[in-house]
Amino acid sequence: MSQVDVNGAHSATRSGSTTPNVLLDVQNLKKYFPIRRGFFSRIVGNVKAVDDVSFRVHAGETLGLVGESGCGKTTTGRVILRALDPSAGEIWFADADMGRINVAELEKAQLKRMRRNMQMVFQDPYSSLNPRMTLLQNVGEPLLVNNMASGRALEDRVAELLRVVGLRPEYMNRYPHAFSGGQRQRIGIARALALNPQLVVLDEPVSALDVSVQAQILNLLQDLQRQFGLTYLFVAHDLSVVEHISDRVVVMYVGQIVENAKTSDLFTQPLHPYTEALLSAVPKPDPRQRSVPIVLEGDVADPANPPSGCYFHPRCRYSDGKRCVNELPALRELSTGRTVRCHYAEQLTLMGVAG
Numbered sequence: 001m002s003q004v005d006v007n008g009a010h011s012a013t014r015s016g017s018t019t020p021n022v023l024l025d026v027q028n029l030k031k032y033f034p035i036r037r038g039f040f041s042r043i044v045g046n047v048k049a050v051d052d053v054s055f056r057v058h059a060g061e062t063l064g065l066v067g068e069s070g071c072g073k074t075t076t077g078r079v080i081l082r083a084l085d086p087s088a089g090e091i092w093f094a095d096a097d098m099g100r101i102n103v104a105e106l107e108k109a110q111l112k113r114m115r116r117n118m119q120m121v122f123q124d125p126y127s128s129l130n131p132r133m134t135l136l137q138n139v140g141e142p143l144l145v146n147n148m149a150s151g152r153a154l155e156d157r158v159a160e161l162l163r164v165v166g167l168r169p170e171y172m173n174r175y176p177h178a179f180s181g182g183q184r185q186r187i188g189i190a191r192a193l194a195l196n197p198q199l200v201v202l203d204e205p206v207s208a209l210d211v212s213v214q215a216q217i218l219n220l221l222q223d224l225q226r227q228f229g230l231t232y233l234f235v236a237h238d239l240s241v242v243e244h245i246s247d248r249v250v251v252m253y254v255g256q257i258v259e260n261a262k263t264s265d266l267f268t269q270p271l272h273p274y275t276e277a278l279l280s281a282v283p284k285p286d287p288r289q290r291s292v293p294i295v296l297e298g299d300v301a302d303p304a305n306p307p308s309g310c311y312f313h314p315r316c317r318y319s320d321g322k323r324c325v326n327e328l329p330a331l332r333e334l335s336t337g338r339t340v341r342c343h344y345a346e347q348l349t350l351m352g353v354a355g
Contacts, residue, residue: 022094023199023231024057024080029089031072031079035304047304049075051255052089054331057199059094062225062232064246064263066239066278070300072255073235074123077201080233081120082111093118096198116146119192123204125184129176135162135187136172142194161190164227165220182213186220193224201233206241218245239282243267243353248337251275254301254311257331260339268352271340273316276350284353310343318348 031050034043050072057063065073078084080091082103091103095117098110106114119142122128129138139158143149149157159169165186176184185205192200202221206214222245224230236242242249242263249266251259251274259272270276277294296315301307307314313324323343331341342348 021059022056023059025092027054027090029053030087031075032087048255053257055250059231061247062234062245064242064249065235066242067252071252073252074203077203077235116195117198119197120201121188121192121205124208125181128188131176134173139191165190181209199231203235255303258341270350270352271345272342273318274312279353282353
């Protein structure tokens with residue numbers, strides 16, 4: 001395997017070349033959690049956390065995965081990494097070592113090899129690090145588990161990783177409690193980079209941080225992406241953050257994708273009413289422009305008992321009350337690279353952030 005060395009040099013395999021080659025191809029992914037009741041714990045239903053999700057991530061790009069809490073975006077990221085086993089679907093990954101593989105079908109030994117090239121940065125920097133382990137042990141653990149470094153070589157590698165994320169190597173013998181939230185997230189990023197991954201799943205990596213620290217971490221992630229040719233799946237609910245870092249955006253609602261578009265297209269001209277409502281809540285930097293958020297009526301649909309027809313129709317101000325209630329819209333492509341799940345996407349003129 002071609003490795004990124006400690007000086008930051010990388011091979012063509014990891015550089016994210018200009019050709020839009022697909023690194024991750026998710027097809028009809030489903031994750032259902034069974035509902036059990038009674039003395040014998042019989043299955044009486046399922047929570048459809050991820051319900052027939054399909055998208056692609058190209059090498060070297062950042063794909064934003066957004067939606068309200070409970071929409072299934074974090075579960076999607078964990079299923080892709082096989083932290084959770086999928087209920088159905090395929091997860092094709094262009095692994096640098098094993099070639100094109102279906103992650104959903106890998107055995108335990110193969111998963112261990114695959115995870116060298118697919119890593120995760122967790123949301124909470126306070127609980128994602130072992131408080132009983134030093135920085136050397138936290139960051140170096142992936143290298144030890146995969147037999148890639150030990151002894152002095154391990155210390156040198158951890159020291160270089162700390163420098164890369166903006167921390168001093170002298171800190172490696174300290175424990176996580178001695179660091180701020182932003183510093184802990186830098187440690188989590190260093191640990192994710194230890195094995196030279198191709199794909200990094202970022203599960204709301206800045207949502208637990210102060211706004212000023214958020215900007216520093218986002219800039220660091222972009223610098224690391226350019227330096228090491230990384231590909232990001234960026235899970236978030238803050239659209240202003242997603243706009244800053246993402247090349248494309250996938251919007252999820254109750255386990256389904258409702259829109260997929262380039263970031264600039266989605267923010268200036270959304271095609272789905274749910275996307276319009278999310279964008280209306282994005283703060284505007286100009287104090288002379290007053291934003292009027294679209295208040296969605298009712299509650300988020302229950303993934304264990306979704307409504308008939310379009311899942312969004314009980315909260316949609318454009319619903320016709322007939323077709324939207326009775327017919328589930330398909331996720332269809334309206335233009336190249338632009339898909340939407342709405343019966344009337346062509347007829348609606350929705351307002352983006354620029355509006």
